[in-house]
Amino acid sequence: MEKKSSFALRLDKIYDWMAEEGIALLMLEDTESRRDQNIRWFTGHPGDALLFLSVDRQAILAAWDINLAKLHATLPPEAIFSYNDFDRKPSKAIAAVAKKLGIPIGSRVEIPSVTPYPLFLDFVGELTDFDILCRNKGSGAEINKFRAVKDDEEIAIIKKAAGITNELIDSIEKNVKSGKIKTEADAALFIEMEARSHGCEGTSFDTLAAGPDRSFAIHAFPTWTNAPFGTKGLSILDFGVKLNGYCTDVTITFARDLDEKQEKLIELTEKAAKLAISMAHNGTMTRDIAAAVDRLFSKSKKKMPHALGHGVGLQEHEYPLVRNSSENDWELSAGMIFTIEPGLYDPLLGGCRLENDVLITESGHEVLTTARIIRL
Amino acid sequence: MEKKSSFALRLDKIYDWMAEEGIALLMLEDTESRRDQNIRWFTGHPGDALLFLSVDRQAILAAWDINLAKLHATLPPEAIFSYNDFDRKPSKAIAAVAKKLGIPIGSRVEIPSVTPYPLFLDFVGELTDFDILCRNKGSGAEINKFRAVKDDEEIAIIKKAAGITNELIDSIEKNVKSGKIKTEADAALFIEMEARSHGCEGTSFDTLAAGPDRSFAIHAFPTWTNAPFGTKGLSILDFGVKLNGYCTDVTITFARDLDEKQEKLIELTEKAAKLAISMAHNGTMTRDIAAAVDRLFSKSKKKMPHALGHGVGLQEHEYPLVRNSSENDWELSAGMIFTIEPGLYDPLLGGCRLENDVLITESGHEVLTTARIIRL
Numbered sequence: 001m002e003k004k005s006s007f008a009l010r011l012d013k014i015y016d017w018m019a020e021e022g023i024a025l026l027m028l029e030d031t032e033s034r035r036d037q038n039i040r041w042f043t044g045h046p047g048d049a050l051l052f053l054s055v056d057r058q059a060i061l062a063a064w065d066i067n068l069a070k071l072h073a074t075l076p077p078e079a080i081f082s083y084n085d086f087d088r089k090p091s092k093a094i095a096a097v098a099k100k101l102g103i104p105i106g107s108r109v110e111i112p113s114v115t116p117y118p119l120f121l122d123f124v125g126e127l128t129d130f131d132i133l134c135r136n137k138g139s140g141a142e143i144n145k146f147r148a149v150k151d152d153e154e155i156a157i158i159k160k161a162a163g164i165t166n167e168l169i170d171s172i173e174k175n176v177k178s179g180k181i182k183t184e185a186d187a188a189l190f191i192e193m194e195a196r197s198h199g200c201e202g203t204s205f206d207t208l209a210a211g212p213d214r215s216f217a218i219h220a221f222p223t224w225t226n227a228p229f230g231t232k233g234l235s236i237l238d239f240g241v242k243l244n245g246y247c248t249d250v251t252i253t254f255a256r257d258l259d260e261k262q263e264k265l266i267e268l269t270e271k272a273a274k275l276a277i278s279m280a281h282n283g284t285m286t287r288d289i290a291a292a293v294d295r296l297f298s299k300s301k302k303k304m305p306h307a308l309g310h311g312v313g314l315q316e317h318e319y320p321l322v323r324n325s326s327e328n329d330w331e332l333s334a335g336m337i338f339t340i341e342p343g344l345y346d347p348l349l350g351g352c353r354l355e356n357d358v359l360i361t362e363s364g365h366e367v368l369t370t371a372r373i374i375r376l
Numbered sequence: 377m378e379k380k381s382s383f384a385l386r387l388d389k390i391y392d393w394m395a396e397e398g399i400a401l402l403m404l405e406d407t408e409s410r411r412d413q414n415i416r417w418f419t420g421h422p423g424d425a426l427l428f429l430s431v432d433r434q435a436i437l438a439a440w441d442i443n444l445a446k447l448h449a450t451l452p453p454e455a456i457f458s459y460n461d462f463d464r465k466p467s468k469a470i471a472a473v474a475k476k477l478g479i480p481i482g483s484r485v486e487i488p489s490v491t492p493y494p495l496f497l498d499f500v501g502e503l504t505d506f507d508i509l510c511r512n513k514g515s516g517a518e519i520n521k522f523r524a525v526k527d528d529e530e531i532a533i534i535k536k537a538a539g540i541t542n543e544l545i546d547s548i549e550k551n552v553k554s555g556k557i558k559t560e561a562d563a564a565l566f567i568e569m570e571a572r573s574h575g576c577e578g579t580s581f582d583t584l585a586a587g588p589d590r591s592f593a594i595h596a597f598p599t600w601t602n603a604p605f606g607t608k609g610l611s612i613l614d615f616g617v618k619l620n621g622y623c624t625d626v627t628i629t630f631a632r633d634l635d636e637k638q639e640k641l642i643e644l645t646e647k648a649a650k651l652a653i654s655m656a657h658n659g660t661m662t663r664d665i666a667a668a669v670d671r672l673f674s675k676s677k678k679k680m681p682h683a684l685g686h687g688v689g690l691q692e693h694e695y696p697l698v699r700n701s702s703e704n705d706w707e708l709s710a711g712m713i714f715t716i717e718p719g720l721y722d723p724l725l726g727g728c729r730l731e732n733d734v735l736i737t738e739s740g741h742e743v744l745t746t747a748r749i750i751r752l
Contacts, residue, residue: 068593118512120493136494201598217444221422222577
């Protein structure tokens with residue numbers, strides 16, 4: 001028997017779930033104002049499309065760029081349409097697809113939970129014969145749960161991306177130390193170039209390079225400038241690479257000639273990272289890890305102004321959540337990959353963040369990346 | 377009397393509109409999954425925040441990064457809060473702000489039209505004492521209309537950004553001709569570097585550099601690789617720079633050793649650009665321009681698979697719409713800045729697009745950028 005592709009196995013999961021939930025038709029949308037990597041996850045097509053899945057296991061893709069879709073989507077050519085065929089209107093497309101696939105009147109049809117309220121009303125108007133669902137705890141949440149646990153193919157890709165990231169960390173350290181990287185721009189462009197020459201699609205997000213004058217902000221604005229980098233004080237470099245769609249996300253802090261208060265920020269951040277990673281294993285609630293870090297910081301009267309981490313995968317931010325909030329009920333399980341990124345920021349002292357990507361295994365964890373505090 | 381800042385004048389416009397519409401409180405949101413440049417337009421703060429505006433002309437900003445907000449937002453410090461103060465929940469924040477500002481019970485309160493349906497239900501649940509509005513033709517549409525017509529300060533910034541873009545076009549032409557730019561990566565990195573060294577925040581979007589093997593796609597995927605650029609056939613370079621938040625957007629096509637069919641694509645694209653620009657003036661409906669281009673192409677049995685253009689400003693895609701659709705009722709008026717970007721694509725021949733940014737003036741138009749077909 002032919003081995004099923006990862007894409008086919010993923011589709012199987014959602015078709016099974018649809019059958020259990022009694023959902024006849026599901027629509028996914030990736031568009032400029034509402035990005036959704038699920039279409040890529042299910043089909044390989046990288047974006048700007050509608051994907052329709054029916055409980056009788058048929059998939060239809062309506063793509064903005066049909067040439068690109070035929071190249072990338074792992075669907076038969078006859079299942080790929082141009083979005084223009086439906087006047088680029090999701091509500092019109094879903095009505096046409098429901099008819100084409102013979103979805104019985106009265107069926108439950110689910111649209112994305114991010115559908116804006118006014119657009120939701122359009123769907124209701126267009127699909128009067130169906131029961132429209134638009135729910136936070138519906139198919140989108142279910143797919144996110146699937147995606148939070150990576151399959152073997154995904155783990156292999158992310159490990160490869162992490163390897164490239166680690167090579168980059170080493171070369172950046174070397175080049176900052178040698179004086180070849182002198183500015184934020186030098187660091188950011190070096191990463192852009194190296195990512196592509198290692199076969200990546202690009203970086204996971206705009207590289208954030210903030211020298212000592214700008215590192216006080218969680219995410220400096222603009223993301224990088226021609227300002228000095230790696231000079232006296234704390235410099236932050238937050239970046240990731242994207243390989244076959246999969247993101248890494250790390251932050252290195254460079255430290256030069258620190259005063260006592262800046263040393264304290266570094267010391268606490270390193271301690272927090274170590275503590276958090278030591279707690280990362282199958283069955284742990286992520287909020288407990290984040291709470292432990294918050295407690296560590298508060299003993300020194302410090303407060304971290306952002307979450308401790310987040311999942312990484314086709315998006316640079318995905319599930320599981322890793323934050324100290326009573327509503328966060330994510331429990332770690334084998335196959336999850338997420339960041340641990342404690343950080344402390346001060347308008348006068350500058351900022352310090354240490355971020356690595358961690359994979360949960362059956363027996364514990366594996367830290368995939370080698371970000372660190374680098375002393376100059 | 378002190379001259380009002382552009383920000384204050386923009387706030388005046390929306391406060392006046394709120395009074396006319398009987399809206400007591402307005403919420404704007406900029407967040408990772410729902411970007412909204414309106415907060416930057418009204419306050420200068422570049423992002424990740426909620427902005428509340430009340431009909432009695434008070435503004436409150438709840439920012440994810442309060443240090444950054446205090447640096448950038450043109451609001452008094454006492455009007456700037458941390459988003460964490462509201463547990464990072466928009467529905468909780470709006471309830472607290474309504475109380476703080478003394479918004480009378482029963483008032484009309486408007487939330488963004490892009491609010492997902494399930495989140496809309498949260499607002500309704502939290503704000504039981506108010507009349508919640510979430511409308512496509514509400515405040516968001518009104519602000520978009522304001523923003524489609526640039527004020528003098530915006531025109532000055534975009535002209536400066538266009539000047540930088542034009543310098544870049546010239547240097548790219550020189551470097552492709554001299555052989556210094558040989559690959560897609562060379563072109564993309566050259567633009568990244570030059571944009572920043574000219575004082576830009578960065579590029580408007582991921583530069584799209586597609587050599588002859590990949591130019592058939594409207595937006596090649598990935599946006600750039602190490603593939604050859606400017607070799608035999610058609611190469612597309614679509615890029616823009618972002619200066620003080622404002623975007624340019626141009627596309628150059630490089631042509632080398634074309635066959636007759638490829639020459640035809642170029643000829644038609646240039647003709648279409650010329651025709652469209654000649655029609656661009658105060659009072660013209662943008663759909664008439666787009667329809668004229670469609671007719672031109674269809675005479676040669678060609679079809680453009682995307683819109684003819686779009687507004688540019690704080691976003692790389694904004695209003696006015698410039699497309700051939702019966703629902704598009706945008707009429708050009710002085711101060712509008714938008715792209716004209718005819719293009720034709722063929723899986724075998726490659727693609728060709730020519731995109732420039734056009735400003736409508738009282739007496740006609742001004743083409744701000746100098747993108748062109750460059751023959752090698």
